[in-house]
Amino acid sequence: MHIMTSRGLIPFPQPAVQRLFFLVVAVILPLSQTQRPPHIVFILADDLGWADVGYHGSEIHTPVLDELSASGLRLDNYYVQPICTPSRSQLMTGRYQIHTGLQHSIIWPCQPHCLPLGETLLPELLADAGYATHMVGKWHLGMVRQNCLPTHRGFHTYFGYLLGSEDYYSHNRCVAITGTNITRCALDLRDGDNVARNYCGIYSTHLFTQRAEHIIAQHNPNKPMFLYMAFQSVHSPLEVPKQYTAPYGFIKDARRRKYAGMVSALDEAVGNLTAALRAAGLWDNTLLVFSTDNGGQTLQGGNNWPLRGRKATLWEGGVRGVGFVAGPAVSQRPGVSRDLLHISDWFPTLVRVAGGKTTRSYPLDGYNVWETLSHGTPSPRKEILHNIDPLYRYTPCMCNDEDEIPCAFTSRTPVEFNISMHAALRFHNWKILTGNPGCGKWFPPPHLGSRPKGPEEVLRNDPPMVQLFDIEKDPEERHDVAQDHPDVVSKLLKKLQQYQRGATSPSYPPDDPRCDPGKGAAWGPWRK
Numbered sequence: 001m002h003i004m005t006s007r008g009l010i011p012f013p014q015p016a017v018q019r020l021f022f023l024v025v026a027v028i029l030p031l032s033q034t035q036r037p038p039h040i041v042f043i044l045a046d047d048l049g050w051a052d053v054g055y056h057g058s059e060i061h062t063p064v065l066d067e068l069s070a071s072g073l074r075l076d077n078y079y080v081q082p083i084c085t086p087s088r089s090q091l092m093t094g095r096y097q098i099h100t101g102l103q104h105s106i107i108w109p110c111q112p113h114c115l116p117l118g119e120t121l122l123p124e125l126l127a128d129a130g131y132a133t134h135m136v137g138k139w140h141l142g143m144v145r146q147n148c149l150p151t152h153r154g155f156h157t158y159f160g161y162l163l164g165s166e167d168y169y170s171h172n173r174c175v176a177i178t179g180t181n182i183t184r185c186a187l188d189l190r191d192g193d194n195v196a197r198n199y200c201g202i203y204s205t206h207l208f209t210q211r212a213e214h215i216i217a218q219h220n221p222n223k224p225m226f227l228y229m230a231f232q233s234v235h236s237p238l239e240v241p242k243q244y245t246a247p248y249g250f251i252k253d254a255r256r257r258k259y260a261g262m263v264s265a266l267d268e269a270v271g272n273l274t275a276a277l278r279a280a281g282l283w284d285n286t287l288l289v290f291s292t293d294n295g296g297q298t299l300q301g302g303n304n305w306p307l308r309g310r311k312a313t314l315w316e317g318g319v320r321g322v323g324f325v326a327g328p329a330v331s332q333r334p335g336v337s338r339d340l341l342h343i344s345d346w347f348p349t350l351v352r353v354a355g356g357k358t359t360r361s362y363p364l365d366g367y368n369v370w371e372t373l374s375h376g377t378p379s380p381r382k383e384i385l386h387n388i389d390p391l392y393r394y395t396p397c398m399c400n401d402e403d404e405i406p407c408a409f410t411s412r413t414p415v416e417f418n419i420s421m422h423a424a425l426r427f428h429n430w431k432i433l434t435g436n437p438g439c440g441k442w443f444p445p446p447h448l449g450s451r452p453k454g455p456e457e458v459l460r461n462d463p464p465m466v467q468l469f470d471i472e473k474d475p476e477e478r479h480d481v482a483q484d485h486p487d488v489v490s491k492l493l494k495k496l497q498q499y500q501r502g503a504t505s506p507s508y509p510p511d512d513p514r515c516d517p518g519k520g521a522a523w524g525p526w527r528k
């Protein structure tokens with residue numbers, strides 16, 4: 001007699017232990033019978049930096065994130081993309097930007113573009129697998145046409161905003177419309193496809209959490225649920241109700257203090273979400289993923305110390321992400337994972353967890369890392385293409401007080417890789433960067449002093465076109481070892497060349513002034 005388990009065939013034990021075995025089975029079976037695909041709650045924070053969570057030693061208090069991550073698995077070697085649209089596109093498709101045409105910058109409000117409609121999105125495959133799919137929060141994957149919107153791309157329900165940033169209370173976004181003298185301030189908030197007008201004055205962290213709590217409370221526990229919770233927190237503008245900054249009187253830097261309050265509100269929101277999951281009886285079968293979308297923006301209170309650079313750069317401060325998984329399925333081995341993981345990996349991993357199939361998708365760049373997360377088997381990922389962006393232009397002001405300035409759309413022709421291109425590739429312990437990776441300063445958190453310490457203070461204005469770092473030994477990217485390892489450099493340059501040969505041309509169309517919704521109307525689709 002044999003018994004089939006998830007681990008295969010187990011020979012049935014001899015009579016002496018049979019009774020004990022039946023006893024164990026009787027206790028275990030009711031549990032395993034309820035082992036349906038887990039509810040999946042994916043929490044995406046916006047612009048949360050490496051040094052902005054308590055468990056990384058931050059001066060900002062994040063008791064909920066600290067405890068939740070300690071009960072699950074902290075991802076210490078986990079990578080995201082350096083800016084919003086790219087990370088979200090990879091989460092939704094499991095594919096690198098060189099394969100979706102989103103290599104360059106973000107999708108700006110008036111660009112007539114969205115995540116290509118031929119792509120199959122994560123919620124579509126989870127819906128195929130029987131999930132109820134809900135999204136709350138920031139989309140930022142384009143809105144030019146109605147079929148670009150979340151409810152047309154696999155989400156059964158949606159409540160949130162379509163653009164990349166806005167006011168936390170009024171939910172308005174102001175945009176200078178190219179080719180006109182108009183700066184349009186208009187609402188960007190939707191419930192499904194409909195404009196949601198009645199929420200002016202409610203701080204988005206509270207508003208989105210309430211919506212998620214409602215979804216959770218209404219959910220039929222017999223059906224698996226996918227909730228994509230894409231918080232506005234903690235992206236600029238720096239806005240937060242006063243009570244959240246109260247504990248941070250000790251932070252002298254005004255931006256950092258406000259930002260700290262925003263992180264606290266986010267932390268509280270995550271606590272409320274898990275409480276709602278518990279109250280609804282869903283928590284015992286939930287897989288919770290927490291991730292940032294990119295590194296912290298030091299211009300807006302965020303911090304990535306001791307990592308180099310910040311949001312919008314290919315340095316570790318831009319791409320090494322805060323992330324963890326929690327919930328019963330992963331809590332058997334709480335701790336810290338050192339495995340190389342990437343945001344594109346969630347797509348095949350979560351579809352696999354859901355019992356779904358990825359066969360409808362174009363070829364994936366993400367790996368199914370479920371065995372790594374649940375059983376500690378080594379990650380199948382050994383390499384990450386951080387990006388190749390042939391349209392990137394560096395302006396010196398980027399390192400001072402300005403955000404990245406988008407450059408004009410130049411060419412649709414695919415270009416051969418060359419070392420002046422803004423590109424980076426991770427391969428095992430090595431990371432190669434070419435062209436200008438973006439602002440390469442080290443920004444200590446304000447309370448550690450306002451200036452970077454050490455000889456690195458004098459940074460070169462003309463960085464070498466090729467830089468190589470041993471990230472395992474030198475995660476702070478302080479010692480360029482390109483000269484010492486010409487063989488590694490040449491191997492990795494060949495890889496970049498190969499990637500670029502397989503790339504689609506970047507799509508970065510000029511603004512269309514017809515995006516202007518007009519006075520009193522809301523941002524939204526403007527083309528048929």
Ligand SMILES: *[C@@H]1O[C@H](CO)[C@@H](O)[C@H](O)[C@H]1NC(C)=O
Pocket residue numbers: 179180181
């Ligand atoms: C914008 O304003 C300037 C100065 O007032 C004017 O010269 C120009 O014609 C205006 N442009 C448009 C498109 O209205």
Ligand SMILES: *[C@@H]1O[C@H](CO)[C@@H](O)[C@H](O)[C@H]1NC(C)=O
Pocket residue numbers: 205206209210265266268269272
């Ligand atoms: C969390 O729940 C508490 C208690 O209901 C509430 O006062 C607080 O505003 C909530 N916070 C967020 C961020 O939703």
Ligand SMILES: *[C@@H]1O[C@H](CO)[C@@H](O)[C@H](O)[C@H]1NC(C)=O
Pocket residue numbers: 389390391392415417418419420421422
């Ligand atoms: C290298 O690529 C850049 C685009 O990033 C292009 O402007 C430049 O002309 C290329 N240089 C050569 C030598 O091909």
